Amino acid sequence: MKPFRYARPGGVAEAVRSGAEQPGSRFLAGGTNLVDLMKLGVERPDLVVDVGGLGLDEIVVDSGGGLRIGANVRNSDLAVHPAVRRELPMLSQALLSGASGQLRNQATAAGNLLQRTRCVYFQDVSKPCNKREPGSGCPARQGDHRNLAVLGGSAACIATHPSDFAVALAAADAEVAVTGPAGERTLRLDELYLLPGEHPERETSLAPGDLITAIVVPPLPFGTTSAYRKVRDRASYAFAVASVAAAIDVTDGVVRDVRIALGAVAPKPWRAHRAEDALRGLEPTASAFRAAVEAELSVAEPLPDNAFKLPLTANVVVSVLSDLTGASR
Amino acid sequence: MTAITTRAVGSSPTRIEGTAKVTGAARYSTEQDHLGDVAYLWPVPATIAKGRVEAVDSDAVAGLPGVLAVLTPDNAPRLETPDDAELAVLQDHEVSYRGQFVAAVVATSLETAREAAASLHITYAEVPHDSELTENHPKLSKPEKVNPAFPTDTEDGDVDAALAAAAVTVDATYRTPPVHNNPMEPHASLAVWLGHELTLYDSLQGAFAAQQALAKLFALPPASVHVINEHVGGGFGSKGTVRLGAVLAAMAAREVGRPVKVVLGRQHMFTVVGYRTPTIQRVRLGADADGQLTAIEHAAIEQTSTVLEFAEQTTVATRIMYAAGSRRTSHRLAALDVPTPRWMRAPGECPGMFALESAMDELAVATGVDPVEIRIRNEPDVEPESGKPFSSRNLVACLREGAERFGWAARDPRPGVRRDGRWLVGTGVAASTYPSYVGPSTASAAAEPGGGFVVRISAADIGTGARTVLTQIAADALRVRVEEVRVEIGDSSFGQAALAGGSMGTASWGWAVTRAGERLRAALDEHGGDGRLEVHVDTAEEVKARTGFAYHAFGAQYAEARVDLDTGEVRVPRLLGVFGVGRIVNPRTARSQLIGGMTMGLSMALHEEGVLDPAFGDYVNHDFAGYHVAAAADVADIDAVWVDEQDEHVNPLGVKGIGEIGIVGTAAAVANAVFHATGVRVRDLPIRLDKLLGGLPG
Numbered sequence A: 001m002k003p004f005r006y007a008r009p010g011g012v013a014e015a016v017r018s019g020a021e022q023p024g025s026r027f028l029a030g031g032t033n034l035v036d037l038m039k040l041g042v043e044r045p046d047l048v049v050d051v052g053g054l055g056l057d058e059i060v061v062d063s064g065g066g067l068r069i070g071a072n073v074r075n076s077d078l079a080v081h082p083a084v085r086r087e088l089p090m091l092s093q094a095l096l097s098g099a100s101g102q103l104r105n106q107a108t109a110a111g112n113l114l115q116r117t118r119c120v121y122f123q124d125v126s127k128p129c130n131k132r133e134p135g136s137g138c139p140a141r142q143g144d145h146r147n148l149a150v151l152g153g154s155a156a157c158i159a160t161h162p163s164d165f166a167v168a169l170a171a172a173d174a175e176v177a178v179t180g181p182a183g184e185r186t187l188r189l190d191e192l193y194l195l196p197g198e199h200p201e202r203e204t205s206l207a208p209g210d211l212i213t214a215i216v217v218p219p220l221p222f223g224t225t226s227a228y229r230k231v232r233d234r235a236s237y238a239f240a241v242a243s244v245a246a247a248i249d250v251t252d253g254v255v256r257d258v259r260i261a262l263g264a265v266a267p268k269p270w271r272a273h274r275a276e277d278a279l280r281g282l283e284p285t286a287s288a289f290r291a292a293v294e295a296e297l298s299v300a301e302p303l304p305d306n307a308f309k310l311p312l313t314a315n316v317v318v319s320v321l322s323d324l325t326g327a328s329r
Numbered sequence B: 001m002t003a004i005t006t007r008a009v010g011s012s013p014t015r016i017e018g019t020a021k022v023t024g025a026a027r028y029s030t031e032q033d034h035l036g037d038v039a040y041l042w043p044v045p046a047t048i049a050k051g052r053v054e055a056v057d058s059d060a061v062a063g064l065p066g067v068l069a070v071l072t073p074d075n076a077p078r079l080e081t082p083d084d085a086e087l088a089v090l091q092d093h094e095v096s097y098r099g100q101f102v103a104a105v106v107a108t109s110l111e112t113a114r115e116a117a118a119s120l121h122i123t124y125a126e127v128p129h130d131s132e133l134t135e136n137h138p139k140l141s142k143p144e145k146v147n148p149a150f151p152t153d154t155e156d157g158d159v160d161a162a163l164a165a166a167a168v169t170v171d172a173t174y175r176t177p178p179v180h181n182n183p184m185e186p187h188a189s190l191a192v193w194l195g196h197e198l199t200l201y202d203s204l205q206g207a208f209a210a211q212q213a214l215a216k217l218f219a220l221p222p223a224s225v226h227v228i229n230e231h232v233g234g235g236f237g238s239k240g241t242v243r244l245g246a247v248l249a250a251m252a253a254r255e256v257g258r259p260v261k262v263v264l265g266r267q268h269m270f271t272v273v274g275y276r277t278p279t280i281q282r283v284r285l286g287a288d289a290d291g292q293l294t295a296i297e298h299a300a301i302e303q304t305s306t307v308l309e310f311a312e313q314t315t316v317a318t319r320i321m322y323a324a325g326s327r328r329t330s331h332r333l334a335a336l337d338v339p340t341p342r343w344m345r346a347p348g349e350c351p352g353m354f355a356l357e358s359a360m361d362e363l364a365v366a367t368g369v370d371p372v373e374i375r376i377r378n379e380p381d382v383e384p385e386s387g388k389p390f391s392s393r394n395l396v397a398c399l400r401e402g403a404e405r406f407g408w409a410a411r412d413p414r415p416g417v418r419r420d421g422r423w424l425v426g427t428g429v430a431a432s433t434y435p436s437y438v439g440p441s442t443a444s445a446a447a448e449p450g451g452g453f454v455v456r457i458s459a460a461d462i463g464t465g466a467r468t469v470l471t472q473i474a475a476d477a478l479r480v481r482v483e484e485v486r487v488e489i490g491d492s493s494f495g496q497a498a499l500a501g502g503s504m505g506t507a508s509w510g511w512a513v514t515r516a517g518e519r520l521r522a523a524l525d526e527h528g529g530d531g532r533l534e535v536h537v538d539t540a541e542e543v544k545a546r547t548g549f550a551y552h553a554f555g556a557q558y559a560e561a562r563v564d565l566d567t568g569e570v571r572v573p574r575l576l577g578v579f580g581v582g583r584i585v586n587p588r589t590a591r592s593q594l595i596g597g598m599t600m601g602l603s604m605a606l607h608e609e610g611v612l613d614p615a616f617g618d619y620v621n622h623d624f625a626g627y628h629v630a631a632a633a634d635v636a637d638i639d640a641v642w643v644d645e646q647d648e649h650v651n652p653l654g655v656k657g658i659g660e661i662g663i664v665g666t667a668a669a670v671a672n673a674v675f676h677a678t679g680v681r682v683r684d685l686p687i688r689l690d691k692l693l694g695g696l697p698g
């Protein structure tokens, strides 16, 4: 591991200042991703700013049922919070489907959102990777891409975002509260995550020193009718090969509103706006669900070894929405 | 001391060192706190798959604070030529596979060694490589023998004529991927020199063989090398012989004049410790309409490296399993630019029986004969190829007992028709087998001055419970209670002994311990009292005299599989193994070996695959997030039982090895259950959802 300086700031302003002053600094939260990557030489910060002492570990429930989740709230605490389980089951289910008990005890909410891709080439510094070393190439396209993106990728990079939690947050229209050198702002998840385009090394719109302080989840009245389903290669402790977070409101026999986000198919949690638009106003039937998700996936660009993600994702969307609405299949 | 008549063999004492292990008091190889001043070595893997090291720019890192030495092909001490070419580490500039160690940094801390190793600049002359095994690879050739010394090909009767005349035939090609040895404790070595005497603390399956190999490499008399492997965190064959970490540790410790520790990183485990070769296996079966076999052909294609030839004995189980009028088996091997494959739990039987037992299921489907019944119908009277009688063979009893316990009788043979909610449900069966090897061993037994007995043997307890069962065996031979016996193992100075491999530990060491105990008991009875008696035994002559029978263990495995209709996800809620494995010395540790093997078989069936990227020539998913092994949640109701089996020919204790048979047949049982559930026959492991998704009933 490259030698680095370690700072433990006493407050948010100091943390932001430390982070902004030193290019290539990293905030350290639970460390379950950052420290692994430092050992592998993928992350080589000169300064590690430990945000563990900043508090930011409360969950505040507002009167409308919205949530403000402190950046440092542990994944395990968040998953079992009564309001989360009641108002947004998909959020709790997504968290509990991730990693292992030990990791969830250590991992934080903000850290989870900013974890890096599991693309094997990204994690191996002896190999080229455009994300890690811009311009060096993307061996995944010809090589191991079974778990990489079918949507939103680019010629430069087809990495997937590995978080389960972020998928459920995307479906819930969550935002992150950020404090940066220029002050405070909020970003929708859509604005936080960038698609790779020609610059896969830029994954988020955060600048040096930008600290996520909280995740804000607006009230979602039909969030109680929501679910997260994750498909994986073993029964537990595996990243998703496909996942779906969905919430649906059926009133008077028609879909009044619906939220669908897809995981493990794109460089960011993939909000399925097309599918949502297609469904609003329709009767909730399996065939309507299938037509909607197929419309969403029609823009996909699969590769030989990840093409199976298309029928898989379609099946899971149909299955989750059917279960939520009681539609027969 | 009181002579007793109750026997310890057959009872279930808990592991003798269990408390020490769970409290951390037990010291594994590199945890030798009594040694001060330890230095750390981190190896540098090649980043090309074939070519030469042109230059290593050591200067930039040699001056870093804490760096003690940089070992390169240019400056590494010269070794004698080893029998195992993998051990000639840093002896030349050739790169034969990606990940091969081409340099190493020794430093005062692990972090420094690792960082310096990462920044070491190496220039290569790269040449094109070829790392991908294919069915018609031009480099395929016939090895002289297959591991360890089986004939490469065998032929018995006219297979082609029998196939042409057969009422029913099966002709299918099965594939198993590279799978990687990953014991919990990675390979770990700690070398200390005192003058010209080398002590090596290492995580090995056999200290004595390691001592001999190291003595040869470093041109020392064997007595100047002392190897200690008191506790070992798993091996599976990958620690069967001394490995290059030990050589690096010994080399570096002499260079820097301090003890040196080498603990491999998880990523290294996917290249330098030996993995199971991928296989491409064609099986052709011919049978009459009732499923009676008339022909069996089993042809395996596999790989080795260009460093050394390791030819897995993939089709040997086919030579002994079923009666058939004709039979042909063969192995073809391609030496590719890949890491060297070696032993992994049940080399040969494990991949080979996946193919054979899948094909038997396909034959059952083709003939309409029940899969249990078809195996019973093809039960041979004698070992098919050799004509020798079996010392004991209880495959049929295992199949029947398993069918009874598993509730097989009511099984509807139609595939793809049972549903439970969104799950498709099916069941499958497969046979297991493993040879009952035995190797010569020496042991000593002594009456201790203060009372009690000590038995010493260079055995290794790789987590199996060997220390405990040897204590039971020794107590019976001495006719005393187990509490009166201390068994010391894991030390090359105790003399030659078989290694903890080939499932022969208990049979081989138990034999020697029995003889040592009996001899001491006789001497004590003769001389009376509790004098300072010590006896030494060597079973070489006796072991050599074991002949005349075919010695194998058999078993049957039953699996239930559930496959998610939406996703193709596979779960195995039930797995039952029934084994005929001779006398069981300790039911507790035996069950744990058997279900451990079955778990690893399940893992092979559903998860494990080293993913080769031919462009780089290595296995790219080289960590536990990328390379899946079965997690606790994948293993549901799993059980192993055994039938009563008395075998007076196999060895004096009547025991057969149980370390490996559990992994043999499991993958076929699961694949057969998946077929029964879905109607989809997966012939290439692992059975992942993407291979099922397209074929599931709508």
Ligand SMILES: Cc1cc2nc3c(=O)[nH]c(=O)nc-3n(C[C@H](O)[C@H](O)[C@H](O)COP(=O)(O)OP(=O)(O)OC[C@H]3O[C@@H](n4cnc5c(N)ncnc54)[C@H](O)[C@@H]3O)c2cc1C
Pocket (backbone or CB within 6 Å): A026, A027, A028, A029, A030, A031, A032, A033, A034, A035, A036, A051, A071, A075, A097, A098, A099, A100, A103, A106, A107, A108, A109, A110, A111, A112, A113, A114, A115, A162, A163, A164, A165, A210, A211, A212, A213, A237, A238, A239, A240, B624, B625
């Ligand atoms: C074996 C394994 C399996 C896993 N399986 C899954 C899985 O199935 N599903 C899943 O979703 N995840 C999985 N994970 C990933 C795990 O969820 C993440 O590692 C974890 O959530 C990261 O949180 P952390 O607090 O440890 O982050 P850290 O490792 O501390 O940080 C991660 C990143 O976030 C940045 N960061 C942290 N806090 C802030 C902040 N407040 N503001 C700005 N930047 C910040 C850090 O600088 C760093 O770049 C797995 C991890 C492992 C090791």
Ligand code: SF4
Pocket (backbone or CB within 6 Å): A117, A119, A120, A121, A122, A128, A129, A130, A131, A132, A137, A138, A139, A140, A141, A148, A156, A157, A158, A159, A200
């Ligand atoms: S997909 Fe992206 S992360 Fe993976 S190798 Fe290509 S550029 Fe790197």
